[in-house]
Amino acid sequence: MSFSKRTICLILLTAFIAAVAPLQNAKVSTAAFRAHPRLLLSAAEAARAPHQARRAVEGGLPGVRELISIAASRRRLGDSEYYYFMRDYAFLYAVGNVSGISYGTSAANYGAKALELLRKISAAGTLGDPADPDDGR
Amino acid sequence: MTYDWIYPLLSSGDKQAVVAALKVAAFQPGGPGGGKNAFHHREVKDRLNYILAGMAYAGDGIDDADAATRVGSYSTLVSRDGGVQPARNFIAGSEGGVSVGQSDTP
Numbered sequence: 100m101s102f103s104k105r106t107i108c109l110i111l112l113t114a115f116i117a118a119v120a121p122l123q124n125a126k127v128s129t130a131a132f133r134a135h136p137r138l139l140l141s142a143a144e145a146a147r148a149p150h151q152a153r154r155a156v157e158g159g160l161p162g163v164r165e166l167i168s169i170a171a172s173r174r175r176l177g178d179s180e181y182y183y184f185m186r187d188y189a190f191l192y193a194v195g196n197v198s199g200i201s202y203g204t205s206a207a208n209y210g211a212k213a214l215e216l217l218r219k220i221s222a223a224g225t226l227g228d229p230a231d232p233d234d235g236r
Numbered sequence: 237m238t239y240d241w242i243y244p245l246l247s248s249g250d251k252q253a254v255v256a257a258l259k260v261a262a263f264q265p266g267g268p269g270g271g272k273n274a275f276h277h278r279e280v281k282d283r284l285n286y287i288l289a290g291m292a293y294a295g296d297g298i299d300d301a302d303a304a305t306r307v308g309s310y311s312t313l314v315s316r317d318g319g320v321q322p323a324r325n326f327i328a329g330s331e332g333g334v335s336v337g338q339s340d341t342p
Contacts, residue, residue: 189241214245217238221250221257 156197167194171202185220188213239292255298262289267309268318275323283313283320 156163170187192210196202202209239246239254246254265282266272272279290306293299314320 185238186241189238192245193241210242210245213238213242214250217242217254218250221253224257224260 156194164197164200167191167197167200171200185213185216188216237292243296251293251296251298255293255296258289258292259299259302262286265313267313273323274318274320275327280320280323287313 156167167190170190188209191202192206192213195206239251239258262285263282265279265286267283268274270279274280274283287306287310290303290309294303294307296303312319316322
């Protein structure tokens with residue numbers, strides 16, 4: 100995927116996750132997501148968002164299903180793109196399983212892998228995204 | 237984003253480590269009057285990263301004061317005179333377009 104496509108996907112993912120971040124599934128409780136304080140959403144709004152998001156996805160919201168499929172298709176690890184995998188895995192964990200999407204593993208496993216990568220990046224003290232040429236300071 | 241999306245999985249130690257890393261990676265930008273102005277692509281990124289990092293850990297008890305400072309800097313770094321938004325509007329006005337993309341800026 101080219102950088103520009105990644106950027107577009109990232110923007111769309113960000114917009115989408117703003118609506119679905121608290122989305123829970125069988126493995127992720129609503130209470131767990133409510134534990135994270137929100138700057139812009141009230142508790143009532145956060146509670147409604149999962150239902151609205153799932154209806155939107157299952158109702159065929161254009162592009163969202165494709166974005167989830169792209170994220171779910173990422174399997175490789177250990178190369179310079181693992182930042183993207185970390186975000187994608189975290190995204191898949193947050194959204195949970197959507198019917199009709201082929202996943203490589205469970206939402207819980209995606210979350211665990213995202214956590215592993217986040218720990219690795221934090222420990223490395225890495226600055227920014229290595230795929231972004233502007234990050235050279 | 238990852239910090240937010242997998243928040244339920246993070247231990248207290250994880251949060252401490254990530255916030256510490258975010259503070260380093262998303263350092264305080266020069267801001268108005270700094271070495272780079274609001275047209276400079278790295279200054280733009282530094283300003284937005286600084287604020288976004290604060291949004292990520294706002295209110296989670298790790299360093300709420302720092303997060304509040306970052307989020308509260310939006311008007312200074314972005315929306316007011318000397319901020320990114322007026323700079324982009326200036327470019328848009330000069331080029332007769334809209335303020336998305338500015339590949340011809342320094």
